[in-house]
Amino acid sequence: MDFNQLISIIVSTANFYAIWLILSLSLNYEYGYTGILNFGKVLFFSLGAYSSGFLAANLANIMAGVSFDICSVEAVQLRLDLAKAVPQLPLLVFVASLIMGAALSAAVAYLLYISTSRIKEGFVLGIILLSAGETSRIVVRNYEPVVCGYHGLVGIPNPYTAAGDPTSASFLLSITIWVIAGVAFLFINKLTATPYGRKLKAIRDNELAADIYGKKPSHERRKVLMIGSAMAGVAGVLYAYYLGFVAADDFTSLKTFDIWVAVMLGGVGNHLGAVTGSLVVTLIDRGTRVLRVFLANLSIPLETLYLRWIIVGVLMLLILMYRPAGIIPEKSIKTLGLLRIIERIKREKT
Amino acid sequence: MLVVDRVSKSFKGLKALDEISINIKPGHIYGIIGPNGSGKTTLFNIITGVLKPDSGQVIFDGRRIDVLEPNSIYNLGITRSFQLPTLWLNMSVAENLMLPPKQQVGENLRKAFFKKAWETQDMQLSDMVWQTLETLRLKQVALNKSSEISGGQMKLIELGRTMMSNPKLVLLDEPTAGVNPALALEIFKIIKEIKQSMGLTYVIIEHRYDMLFANADYIYLLNEGKVVSEGSPEKVINDPVLAEVYLGA
C-alpha cells in the first residue's frame, strides 16, 4: 500500500464517518432524546439521495433543452459535459438538492407521523416507518424515472467542478461534507443542551407524565421526527454526491440497523455517544472492506463482509451485557439552573 | 371552581363511575375516600383529561374541559400527582422538579437556541426547586436518578412536582401511601401551609382517614362509582353508610 492509497482510504473513511455521524446524531435526537422508534431512518436518507440524482439528471435535460431518457448514455454524457461547460451549475444543483432533500424528507416524515398519530403505541410508528422505507426502495428500484431503477443513476457531477482538476474538486467536496457534519453536531448540541432537551427527555421517559405536566408529546415528537428526517435527507444528498451515483438497492434496512447499532453502542441520549458509536461502526465497516482487498491480494479466501456482521453482533452483545448505557452513558442536561443546584449541594456537603 | 356533572365511565361493562357529580369551591381542602376500586383514581383521570367520560361533563372555571387534552388542562391550572409514581426515571430528582413550571422560554424549539432568552428564568427556577427540595427533605438525593431512590421519596417527588406547577387546583392521589407516618404528618402540614400561603385548592384521595379528617374541610365518600355520602368530616364519620361501605354490608 503506497502513501496515496493510504491518504485516499483515510479521506474516504472520514467522508463515510461524517455521513454516518449526521445520521446517528439525528437518530439520537429522535430516539435517544425523544423516544421515537425510527426504524425507517434509511427512508429519509434515501430521499436525500434520490433528490440529488433526480435533480441533477432532470435539470441537465432542461438546461440543454433536450428530453433524453435520464438513464441513457447520452444523458450521462450530457450531465458531465454540461458541468464542464457551465462549471458553477453543479454547485447550484448541489445546494438545490440539499434544500430539496431536507424538505422532502421532512414532508414525508410529517405525513407518516400524522398517519399514525392517533395510535399511542410508539412501535406502530416504528413499523410504519420501517415498511415505508422498504416499500419506497422496491418502488424506486422498479420505477426508472426516479433514479433509473435497479441500474442506478450515474454521472452526478462534483459540485466543485469549477475548481478545475478532479482532485481539488473531490477534496473540496470532502471538506464540505465534514463541515456540514460539524455544523450538524453543533446545531443538535446547541438545541438540546437546554430546557427544550429536558422536555424531550421527559416525553421519552414518561409520555403520560409529560402530557399531565403541560408538554405536548405528540406535537413535539412530530417536530423532532421532521427535523431528524431533514438531517437524514441532507446526509443522503452528501452520500449521493460523494459517490457520484444513486441506486435504490443501496438503501436497505441494514443501513437503518447500522445507525441503531451506532447509537446503542455509543450511548443513547448524549451526542458524544453518537459521535463515538458511529466512529466504531464506520471503522468496522471500512476496516473490513480494506481487509477484504488486502486478503484478496494475498489470495487468502476469507469473506470479511460477513466478518463485519459478526464483529458488530459480538460488540452489541458485549455492550448490552457489560455497559447497557453504551460507551458514553447519558448525563444530566446541565443548564445554568441545574448547575446552580449542583453547586449548592456541594457547598452544603463541605 | 370545578364541577363534575353526572359523569359516567365504564371499562368493558364495568361501571367505574356512575353519574357522579362533585362540586369543588376555591380555597378548601377536599377529601375523597372509598374502598379500592370505587372509582377515585378514575375520577382524577377524567378531570385531568387522561380519560374521556362516556357521558356527563367537567367544568373548570366556567369552561368545559372534558374535551381537552391533559396538557391544555394543566395549563388552565389543574395539576395532579399519581398513586403509583410516574416519574421521569432516567432523569435526576432535581430535573424532575425543574420540568413542571409553565411557560419556560427555553423549552421552546426556536428560543432554545438563544441562551440569553432563557437562562435567567432557568436560574430563578432553580431557586424554587431548591426550596421544594428543602421542604420535602430531598436535598440529599437531588442529583440521584429518580429511579434510584426509595418508594417513599418517589411519592414525595410526585408531591414536589405539583408544588412546582403554580396551579389553582391540586389533585393528590394517595400522597402518603408508602411514606412513614411521621413524614405523612409532615406532608399534611406542608399541604396546609401551601394552601394557606398560596390560596390553593386541594382534592386529596387518602387512606389515612385520621389525617385526612383532621385537615379536610369537606369529604366525598365513593362507592361503586357513586357518591354515597358527603359533607363535613364529622358528618361523614358519623354516617352509617361509611361502615356499610367498608364492611360490605
Ligand SMILES: Nc1ncnc2c1ncn2[C@@H]1O[C@H](COP(=O)(O)OP(=O)(O)O)[C@@H](O)[C@H]1O
Ligand atoms: N384503565 C382501566 N382499564 C380498565 N379498568 C379500569 C381502568 N382504570 C380503572 N379500572 C377499573 O375501574 C374501577 C375503579 O378503579 P379506580 O378508579 O382505580 O379505583 P380506586 O382508585 O378508587 O381504587 C376498578 O374496578 C378498576 O379495575
Ligand SMILES: [Mg+2]
Ligand atoms: Mg386509586
